[in-house]
Amino acid sequence: MLYPTIILVLLFSILIVLLFLKIEKNKELHMQIKQLQKSLDEIDEQAKLILRTDIELNKTQEDLDRKITSLYALQNISREITTTLDEQQIFQHIKNYHLEDLGFEKSLAFLWKKMNEKFILVLNIGYTPQEIENIIAALNDDFYLKIIENKYTVSSFTLSDASLNKKIKEIFKVQSFIIAPLLPTEGDKGFLLVGTEYPEANLSEGSEELINILANQISQALENARLFEKTWQTQQELEKKIEERTQELSKALEDIKIISKRKTDFVSAVSHELRTPLTSIKGYTSILLSEKLGGIPPSVKERLEKINHHTDELVHLINDLLDISRIESGKITMKQEVCSLKEIIDKIADLLTIQLKEKNIQLTRQILPGAEYIFADRQHIERVFINLIGNAIKFTPSNGTISIKSSPFNDQCQIDIADTGIGIPEESLNYIFEEFYRVDNPINQKLKGTGLGLSLVKRIIEAHGGSIWVKSKLNEGTTFSFTIPKPT
């Protein structure tokens, strides 16, 4: 009986120990589970932190991306609107995809027409014609004029007047909006509205600034277009005026040509008519002076000699006049040949030796290499030299110098005849090549002259294709320069 009892007690004790151990194990497991649970909860807490940070990071990144996209869009719009100088086209360059990149899908722009006292629509993106009609009908001009006047930008998130804010949203059918003034310094001003129907659109002050920049760019483009238009119109008017004046001048020139031809013809005719009786006068005077028709008293002879002398002068004058009119009318052609300048100058110097000696005037000549020969009508060119050197002698006081210089000038020779004479007053310089013009100075008052010499010289030079000009300083001297072709 004792034996089984002992076994039972033993077994019971073992069971109790086992139970105790099990309880302990369970406790431990519970502890572990609790710990695991705690770790999991902690991990979950960490996950929360990670997620919250991650979403912030993503939002920041997205914000940044949106800004970059907006800036690109702004740059593109700017590039496109600056390519046009036509006001109408500026707004056509703003496309819906530009707007989309800026974060909006609707846009309107109006310009205030002072003449009609109303806003005119110039840009529409995202509205139907019916919607536009409603918007125009509901537009409160004063509010927008105030925006233009005060130069401020308003938006759905900065406009403090809640009822106005709501009203604008209703009129333009948007959840968010930005209105910026268009302020070109030239011409009509206006405003630009951008908006979005989507409440998720994240607008910030940055967006307001971007739209402001866009409005400024549009204003600048408008200003440029208007300035261009203005300049263009002025230019057109100017061109028209120039054309009119040119026509008037051409007509005047034609008239002058006709008059000039008539004058030439008249001078030519008169000279011819004068020459015939002059020849008779000269002939008879010569016969009388030769005393072939009988002796004449000295007092008569003296008068006759005066007649003869004056007749010579008259013939000379008429010949010059005839030559001028012939050259002018093209009746004389220059018989050009190769002439040695040295020969011509020597010949003229020879001819004028007496006058030079009388006033003890030194005549120097300098012919540079390449300017030794000219291609000219010998007879006429000699008259040029006689006239110019003769004039120089006439107006140079005793002991003066006349220098002749020939130098090559492209395919022509430039000949300068300089004297140390009394000079020509500045106010006369423009007229000395005109017919019958005589510079008012004591020498001219004393000595006679036709006033045709320089006029003839100019015509001869020009008939050769050259030109003549003069430089002079009072009491210092005068230099006549002309060009004449070289032989080819």
Added chain:
Amino acid sequence: MRIGIGISQKSDIISALQEVIKQAKKQLTGERPNIGFIFTSMEFASPVILKTLNLYFPQVPIVGATTLAIPFNSRIYRRSLILCLISSENLKVAVAAAKDIKKKTAFVAGQELGIQLLKNFGYQKRNFAMLFCDGLLEEGSKFLAGLQEKLGTSFPIAGASASDNLRFKQTYLYFNNELITDAAVGILWGGKIKFNMSIHHGWKPLGKTRRVTKSKGNLLIEIDNQPAANFYKEYFAKEMPLLKKDLKYISTLYPIGLYLEGEKEYILRNIIAIEEDGSLICQGDVPQDSIIRIMIGTKDSCLSATRQTAEDLVKASPAITLSKNNIDVIFIFDSVSRYILLKRSAEEELKTIQETVPKEINLFGLYTYGEQAPLKAITYEGKTYFHNQSIVLTAVGE
């Protein structure tokens, strides 16, 4: 198989169409196309496209969808349209559409599409199906279940839900001469062609596992006996109004991950809306008792998933005899979430794919609000599931 692809970014719809037609036709060198795929951004969503295409290619089935952007070879094109014409003597295709899904209910509409597809295809060898859905369709899983009931539960389907310009307002599908919405378009591929599909997303689980204690279809009612919305409220420390405001954003970046036995990756579920009682409306079904976790994605994890998808696509598998060198074209159905996450590096996904598949293969597709593709694990026998945030590649060749 001849592929003719044209893409245009011209803003005028007619000139853009003329450009893509010209490019695509030129590459087909006179061959008559069996089918045409058209993907466009929202700006181009217009019946004009279909009328014009029908004029140029009478009797050729035209299918497609709107998209946020178009991935094509190594670039992503916004505000554009792409046309892909496929021509092959060995290819057999049939198309069909299910309309008014909301009215009919998703499951019935799915069945209808299946019946119509089978009817149009006739008794021939069927290879796989492609599906384009309205991107705002709420019961994607139910629609798929209806379709699978008719096509076979293990019949491979690659699908894409159309997207808009991230407004989640309206998406469109192109079907022959109709521009439709609240609809789905199916394409049954068959004949002597080969294909392969692969899918990955790259989102990683974070935090504790939770259990779905009450759900009904795509309505997630309770998680761990708490209103389902608490799940997001706790993680982001946001009260209901703020959570509702940020929902699209949060759900895109941090979807719910559904654990499936044997699958390496969790199946992702985006949240479309939060109900007053705190229930979450998901884009795909969330079965009761599912183990779920919150998911987080990074650019790196996203891109390495893309690489994995491309590698899976060309990996020689005994069941699929399509080798790297016979691929003629690859369709990309890429989730807009990836586009949002990758942002400026979105084109890297395409470059990653091009590093794995031969460069000369045309690579094109659309950005999606949801994807459908078969799971690989043996447990699921290649059954197609509704996914979110994923990239699906479908290679077709001869």
